[in-house]
Amino acid sequence: MAGYFNLSNLQKDALREIGNIGAGNAATAFAQFLDCKINMTVPSVEILPMTEVPEVTGGSEQRVIGVLLKVIGEAPGKILLLFSEDSIEHLLALVLDMPIDFQEINEIQVSAIKEIGNILSGSYLNAINQMTGFNLLQTVPAFAHDMAGAILSSSLISLSEESDYALLIETVFINGDHEIEGYFFLIPDPGSLDKILQSLGLDSL
Amino acid sequence: MKIDQIRVRMAEYSTGKSPDILVTVGLGSCIGVAIYDRLQKIGGLIHIMLPENKKGLKPAKYADTGIPLVIEKMEELGASRENMVAKMAGGAHMFNGDFNLKVGERNIEAVRQALAKEKIKIIGEDVGENYGRTMEFYTEDGTVIIRSYKNGKKFI
Numbered sequence: 001m002a003g004y005f006n007l008s009n010l011q012k013d014a015l016r017e018i019g020n021i022g023a024g025n026a027a028t029a030f031a032q033f034l035d036c037k038i039n040m041t042v043p044s045v046e047i048l049p050m051t052e053v054p055e056v057t058g059g060s061e062q063r064v065i066g067v068l069l070k071v072i073g074e075a076p077g078k079i080l081l082l083f084s085e086d087s088i089e090h091l092l093a094l095v096l097d098m099p100i101d102f103q104e105i106n107e108i109q110v111s112a113i114k115e116i117g118n119i120l121s122g123s124y125l126n127a128i129n130q131m132t133g134f135n136l137l138q139t140v141p142a143f144a145h146d147m148a149g150a151i152l153s154s155s156l157i158s159l160s161e162e163s164d165y166a167l168l169i170e171t172v173f174i175n176g177d178h179e180i181e182g183y184f185f186l187i188p189d190p191g192s193l194d195k196i197l198q199s200l201g202l203d204s205l
Numbered sequence: 206m207k208i209d210q211i212r213v214r215m216a217e218y219s220t221g222k223s224p225d226i227l228v229t230v231g232l233g234s235c236i237g238v239a240i241y242d243r244l245q246k247i248g249g250l251i252h253i254m255l256p257e258n259k260k261g262l263k264p265a266k267y268a269d270t271g272i273p274l275v276i277e278k279m280e281e282l283g284a285s286r287e288n289m290v291a292k293m294a295g296g297a298h299m300f301n302g303d304f305n306l307k308v309g310e311r312n313i314e315a316v317r318q319a320l321a322k323e324k325i326k327i328i329g330e331d332v333g334e335n336y337g338r339t340m341e342f343y344t345e346d347g348t349v350i351i352r353s354y355k356n357g358k359k360f361i
Binding site for chain 2: 150
C-alpha cells in the first residue's frame with residue numbers, strides 16, 4: 001500500500017479532483033432534493049495522525065448527527081456525513097413539517113436523515129465510478145446522534161487496524177440562507193487508495 | 206495548589222500525580238482505561254482504539270500493548286503494581302447495523318484480559334451500549350466521572 005506520505009502532489013490533486021467531482025454531483029443532488037441552493041467548499045485531502053481525527057469538525061465532545069455508509073466494490077471504504085444539530089433542524093424543516101426534539105429524534109426524522117445520506121453518497125459514488133470505471137456501491141446507512149469524536153473514531157476502525165494515519169477527503173456543504181453546514185468524508189480502506197490511483201493511471205508517479 | 210487538567214487524545218496515554226485530573230473525550234467504540242495507585246495517588250489514563258497490535262503500530266492504540274506501557278510509566282513515577290486498580294469506560298456500538306465487527310465488545314474483552322494478565326483488578330466500569338462517553342479521572346482520590354449525552358454524569 002502506498003505510504004500516505006509518499007503521495008505526490010499530482011496524486012493528491014487527483015484525489016482532490018475525485019472529491020471535487022463527487023461532491024459537486026452530491027451538491028447538485030442535494031440542491032434538487034431540497035429545492036434550494038447548496039454551495040460546497042473545495043475538497044481538502046487531509047493526511048493526519050489518528051489522534052487528531054476526533055477534532056476535525058471543531059469539537060470532539062460536541063453533539064452532532066452522523067450517517068455512516070459502507071462502500072463496497074473494487075475500492076472499499078466508508079462514507080461519513082456529519083451535521084450539526086442546527087443544520088439538521090434547518091434541513092428537516094425543508095423536507096418535513098414536524099418540529100424536532102433532540103432528546104428524542106423520531107423514526108420519520110431518522111429515516112429522512114438517512115435518506116439525505118443515501119442521496120449524497122449515491123451521487124458522490126456515481127461520479128467516482130464514472131472517473132475510475134469502478135462499480136462502487138453503498139450499503140444501507142447507519143445513524144448516530146452523539147459526540148463528534150465518538151462517531152469519527154468509530155468510523156475509522158478498519159483503517160486504524162492498518163495505519164496510524166488517516167486519509168480523509170473532506171467537503172463542507174453550505175447553504176447560506178439556512179446555515180446548513182455538513183461534513184462529507186470519504187474514508188478509503190487500507191489498499192483502496194492504491195486502487196483508485198491505479199485506475200487513474202497515477203500509481204507510479 | 207494548581208491542579209493540572211491533562212487531556213489524553215485518542216491512541217495516546219498520560220500519567221499524573223494527585224491532584225492532576227486526566228481527561229479523555231469522545232469515547233465511542235474506543236475504551237478509556239484509568240489505572241490508579243491508591244497509596245501513592247499516581248494515575249495513568251489511556252485511550253485505546255483496538256484490541257491487538259498485530260502489525261507493530263503505535264503501542265498506545267491497542268489494549269495489549271498500551272496497558273503494559275501505562276503501568277511501566279506509572280512505575281517510573283513511583284507507583285507499585287500491587288497497589289494498582291483500574292476503571293474502564295467505552296466500548297460502545299455507535300452505529301446500528303453490522304459495522305466494524307463489534308469492535309466495542311472486542312475492545313472490552315481485550316482490556317479485561319490485558320488487566321488480568323497484569324493482575325490489576327477492575328473496580329469500576331461503564332461499558333458497552335450505544336453512546337459516546339467522556340472520562341474524567343481525579344488522581345486525588347481515584348474518582349472517575351463519566352459524562353454522556355444519554356445519561357448525564359455518572360460516578361464509577
